[in-house]
Amino acid sequence: VPEGHTLHRLALDLTDAFGGRTVSVTSPQGRFAASATSLDQSRMIEATAHGKHLFCEFDGERFLHVHLGLIGKFQLGPPEPPWGEVRVRIATPDVAADLRGPQLCAVATRSEINATMAELGPDPLRPDADPELAWRRIRRASRPIAALLMDQTILSGVGNVYRAEVLFRHRIDPYRAGKDITPAEWHAIWTDLVALMREGVRNNRIDTVRPEHTPEAMGRPPRVDDHGGEVYVYRRATLPCHLCGGEIRTADLAARNLFWCPTCQRP
Ligand SMILES: [Zn+2]
Numbered sequence: 001v002p003e004g005h006t007l008h009r010l011a012l013d014l015t016d017a018f019g020g021r022t023v024s025v026t027s028p029q030g031r032f033a034a035s036a037t038s039l040d041q042s043r044m045i046e047a048t049a050h051g052k053h054l055f056c057e058f059d060g061e062r063f064l065h066v067h068l069g070l071i072g073k074f075q076l077g078p079p080e081p082p083w084g085e086v087r088v089r090i091a092t093p094d095v096a097a098d099l100r101g102p103q104l105c106a107v108a109t110r111s112e113i114n115a116t117m118a119e120l121g122p123d124p125l126r127p128d129a130d131p132e133l134a135w136r137r138i139r140r141a142s143r144p145i146a147a148l149l150m151d152q153t154i155l156s157g158v159g160n161v162y163r164a165e166v167l168f169r170h171r172i173d174p175y176r177a178g179k180d181i182t183p184a185e186w187h188a189i190w191t192d193l194v195a196l197m198r199e200g201v202r203n204n205r206i207d208t209v210r211p212e213h214t215p216e217a218m219g220r221p222p223r224v225d226d227h228g229g230e231v232y233v234y235r236r237a238t239l240p241c242h243l244c245g246g247e248i249r250t251a252d253l254a255a256r257n258l259f260w261c262p263t264c265q266r267p
Contacts, residue, residue: 001069001070001159001160002052003052003159003162003200004049004051004125004157004197005197005204006200006204007049007051007053007054008125008201009201010047011046011047012201013076014076014097018044018092018097022043023090023091024091025090026089026091027086029085029086031087032087032088035106035107038107039062039107042062044090045057050116050120050123050126050157051121051157052156053065053067053116053117053120053156054067054074055108055113056090061109063107063108063110063112063113064105065113065116066102067102069104070103071101072099074102075100076095077098078096079092079093080096082096086098086100087099087100087102121137121151121155122155123157124194124197125194125198125201131186131187134155134190135186137154138179139181139186141178143177144174144175144176144177144178145172145175145177145178146167146174146175146254147253149163149189151254160257161234162196162197162200162206164234164258164259165196165208165233166189166193166208167260167265168208168232168264169208170185170188170189171266172185173267174265175253175267205228206231206234207229208229208230208231209231209232209242213232214230220242233248233259233260233261236248237249243261243264244261244263246262246264248260248261
C-alpha cells in the first residue's frame with residue numbers, strides 16, 4: 001500500500017500536468033465509461049490528497065475520488081495508446097495519466113468529499129492538519145502506539161514504513177499503549193512525521209536515517225531493497241541495528257509486519 005507521501009506527490013504531478021487545463025476523461029477498459037463521460041472535456045482545477053485518498057477537482061465542484069488500495073497505480077506519461085486494464089485516462093494532447101486497479105474510483109460532489117475527509121484523521125502533509133485531533137484519541141487508547149499510527153481514522157497517510165521508522169527514531173517501544181505516550185513524545189512524533197513525509201514527497205522515496213547514520217557517514221554499504229531509501233528498521237529483520245548492533249525483530253501487528261529494535265526501543 002502506498003504511503004501518504006506517494007499520494008501527495010501524485011497530486012502535485014497531476015496538478016502540474018492538468019491544472020487549469022481542459023482534459024479528456026475516458027475509460028479505455030469501459031468499467032467507468034458513464035462517469036468518465038460526465039467529466040470529459042471539463043477543466044481540471046487541481047488534485048489534492050488527504051491521507052491515502054486522492055481528489056481531482058473539476059469545474060462545477062465535481063471531483064474524481066480515488067483510493068489506490070493495495071495494487072492501484074496512477075501513472076503519468078506520453079499519450080500513447082492505453083495498454084492493460086485502464087479504468088480512467090485523463091489526458092491532454094501532450095500527456096496522459098492512466099489509473100489501473102484502484103480500490104475506489106468514483107465521481108463525487110464537494111459534500112461527499114467533505115464527508116470522506118471528516119472520517120479521516122489529520123494528515124501530517126496537509127497544512128490544515130490539527131495534530132490535537134489525533135492526540136485526543138491516542139492519549140486515551142489502550143491499543144499499541146504502532147497500531148494507532150496506522151489507523152487512518154486517527155492519523156492519515158502514515159503506513160507501515162513511517163510508523164516503524166518514526167517509533168525507532170524516538171526510541172519508543174511499538175507495543176506501548178497510546179495512553180502511556182507522553183504529550184512531549186506525541187509532539188515529537190508529529191513534528192518528525194511532518195518533516196520526514198515532506199522529504200518523502202520531495203524525493204519520491206522514504207529516507208529516515210539521520211545524517212550521522214547514512215552509509216557514507218558510517219562507512220557501511222547502502223541498503224539494497226526495492227523500496228529504496230535508507231531506513232533503520234523497516235524490512236531489516238535479523239540484520240544488525242545501525243545504532244546498537246543488536247538484531248532487528250519483526251512481528252505481526254495491525255495486520256502488517258512490524259519492525260523494531262528491542263534494545264533501542266525498550267519497553
Ligand atoms: Zn538498536
